[in-house]
Every structure is written in structure tokens, then in C-alpha cells.
Amino acid sequence: MECKVLIDDCVHHRCRALVVGCFEGEVFSDPLLRSLDAVLAGALEAIVDQGEFGGQANKSLLVHTLGKGEAERLFLVGLGKRREATPERFRRAAGSALQALSKAGVQRFASVLHEAGDAAPEVVRATAEGFYLGNYSFDCYKSEPLERSVCEEVTFLTRDEVTCRSAEDVIRETALVCGAVAFTRDLVTHPGNVATPAYLAERALEMSGRMGVECRVLEREEIERLGMEAFLSVAKGSRQPPRFIVLEYRGGKQDARPIVLVGKGVTFDSGGISLKPRDGMERMKDDMAGGAAVLGAIQAAAGLRLPVNIVGLVPTAENLPDGGAYKPGDVVRTMAGKTVEVVNTDAEGRMLLCDALYYAQRYRPSVLIDVATLTGACVVALGTCATGLMGNDNGLKRALRQAGETTGERLWELPLWEEYGELMKSDIADLKNAGGPTAGTITAGWFLGQFVGKYRWAHLDIAGTAWEDKGGGHLPKGATGCGVRLLVEFLKGTLK
Ligand code: BES
Ligand code: MN
Ligand code: ZN
8 A cells, every 4th residue: 555645635635535534513613624514515513413424442333425525435434532643643543544534435535634643744644554554454365355355545635845855754664563463463474384483583594584684593403502492392392393582683883782582482282291272272373473564664764774783582492292392290401501390381482481581692692672472471461452561670661661551562561579579489499480370471471581590681561452353543454563663663672
């Protein structure tokens, strides 16, 4: 899809549909709507008077103009109360407008949605994100084209040259970032029989070639030589060999310490010998969403030529139970030298990540961030509204939370008090890999924290946010690509 920017007056612009944003209770104080209503001989006013639409958030109204206006249709979309307006409202409104119009077979339309936010850059950005992200579809395994056709073109109507140029710049960047989100969503959506560790590595190599990023892929022998026994133990029960993906993007000064991003890359999580229940197990193809988000964030950072150095580490493996699988009771030695008693083979994410986090220390990172669909407990605690945040540095956590507010990928912090560590003590080894029924998200985070040394570190548990069950707005049903926009915003923030 293409987003174009044009200087034109919305009353005189010919189009299949015009998207207009309305604040709650202000539908008729808005000059733009008043001028449109005049063209329609008061039809809008009548609709509002009848109480059919009042600008409430998540409400919308499609009006056919039947030859009265230059726009064949008006699509009014509610933004809620003006004083509660956030970029996220615009993002959602744009996404749902696009989805409704494409469902109605309108593949090209114009929009003045951003005008409700005075075309401020952050509003233009959020609106364009809503359109791009809401237009995502994945049909590569369908023999027949999908019912919902996608949109081809959205035209932003602006008032003057200055707004037009600034909107063009913002939209160019947004297209690039949303392209990276789509790349991540594709990786997460591909089923486990396609998206294997080897496939992820191939896609990382392909992306790195395209973006001018360095990429190395370590295979089993090399991972063994590094001493990553915890990581490798997860791969033992699968015919799919593991991979360790290492990406290096150098946009910053030669000697600037890098930001290291680590992503969980479990391409399918059956639970292993501690087998998961059958219902819903198919969802566990998304257990590499953290790794995919790291790949997407690096693609975006390279596309934007951000002046920072970034290292991406994605340990990837499949967690299955066969005769060679690791078992409850096994003790393995991590690369860090700490021993771990495996009490639950379904707590596999931390087994891969602890070795990758330890490996990350060789880069002397300025900050270290891991992203993982790590615990079901996080879904219980925060649902699908927020990503779990833990870490050892307040400044870093604050910057991440800020990026979360800006992008709408919200974070909520959980504590890592040392008392939680008691739950992870093993009788036979230094640590055990699972703590029991309480504080599951925190004990997982605490475990990871044992492998980051003195470095500033944050852990993002995206178990609840990586997948959207209902679908709406800028998040169609399925993989959300969460983490990509968040990390890109964070990386941009570190430059200020
Ligand atoms: N990949 C899962 C976490 C998960 C569960 C993500 C549901 C998304 C939805 C992870 O590997 C896992 O199985 N964690 C266990 C940990 C437990 C055994 C300590 C869990 O959450 O049950
Ligand atoms: Mn698991
Ligand atoms: Zn898992």
C-alpha cells in the first residue's frame, strides 16, 4: 500500500471515500464536519441528532453521499474525548477505518483524520501506522484470495506546503518501520513446519544482505564449542538442528558500545517431556516472536540509518519430546558456568536465553535488552494489554516505558526483589529452571538476571502481547509484531 500526501480541500477532493476523525461531543463544532454537512444538506446533523454517532472512541459511521459530495462516501471515525486524545486513539481509528473500507471493497481512499490532531507529526505518524499496520494480511497458504481485500492507496489531504512536506517525511519513515513490523509478523505467522531454526537463520541472512548488516549463523558444533549447554539441551529433543543468529549493525561511532538485543527463538514449543496440554498448542508456533522482533527492529534501525551500534542475538531451537530430549531432573552447565537443574522442560525459553545473555557480555553492551514470549503467568497477570517489564536499571526501564507510551506498546513493571530468588534454588545444582506456581513471570525474569553480569539490562515478557486473538484497529487477528516499534522508538530515544 502507498500513502500519498496531497494539498487539497476535503470538500472538493474526488475520492471513493473520505476518512474523517471526530472527537466525542464535538461533531458539530468542527468546521471541517460542518462544511461536509453543508454539502450533504444536513444529513450528518440528522444522524448525530438521532444519536447514531457521536464521536465516541471505537465507534464509526459510513455515509454514502449519493452524488451530493465529491467523496462517494464519508467514513466518520470516533476519537473519544479531546482531552483524552493520544496517538494510540488515532492509530486505532485509522486501522479500523481502513479495515472497514477494505471490507466494503474500497481500496483507495482519502483521509483527513490527522487534521483532528492539527496534523502534528506524532498524529500523522500514528495515523499512517494505523493504516499500514491495519492493512496487513497473510495469505501465502490460501489457494483462493482472502475475502478481505487489502487497500492499495491512502491519500492524506493537507492544507499547505509545510504540512505536506513534513507529513511526507513522517510517512516515509513510518512505511519503513511498518515494513519491518510486517517482516516480523510474517515470521511469527509462518507455521512451525516452515519457520524452523534454519529458516529463521536464512531469513536473517537474507535481511542482513538486503540492509547491509553483518550476520553470522552458528551451527550446533560452534554452539557446543562455546559451552552453551543450556541452549543446546532444548534442541536435543528435535530433529531440527539449532542455530545461533548473530547480527551486527554499525551505525554509530566505531568505539561506541553497542546496544545488544536478545530474542527468544523457539520455533515451536510443545513443552518437551513436560508436554503442554493439547488445546491451543498450535499457538506455540509464535514462541519465536521475541527473536522475530529483534530481527525486525534491526531491519528498521538499518533502514532508518540510526546512528547507533546494535547487536542482535537470536538463539533458536525447537522444543519437542523425543528419545534424546532433555528431561526433568537433568542438570546442565550453562556457558556462564552456573549449573541448572531442569525441573520443567517447558521452561525452555530461559535455558536458551541465559546462554545468549551471557554471550552478550562479550560486547560490553551499553544496554542489554531481551524480548521473549517467556511465561503464561504474564498473560494471567497483564492479559494482552501490556508487556511485562523487569530489569536492573531504573533509567533504562524508564526509557523503555516512555517508548511504550509513545508507540502504544505499553509496558508494566514487575519487581525483581531478591526474595524471589529463593524460589529458584536447587538442592543439587546452582539454580533450577522453574520456581513453582507463584510469581512465574518474576522468577523467570530473576533467573535471566543471573546471567547479565554488571550490565544494564531489561527483560520484556511479550507472552500476552505477541498475538492478537480478536483483531481490530491496527492489530489484525494474529501476530502483532510487538517489540519492533517499541525497540525502534527506544533506540531513537537514546540519541536525544
Ligand atoms: N512459551 C511459553 C510461555 C507462553 C505461554 C507464551 C502461553 C504464550 C502463551 C513458555 O516456554 C512456557 O511454557 N513457560 C512456562 C513456564 C513454567 C513451566 C515455569 C509457563 O508459562 O507455563
Ligand atoms: Mn515452554
Ligand atoms: Zn516457550
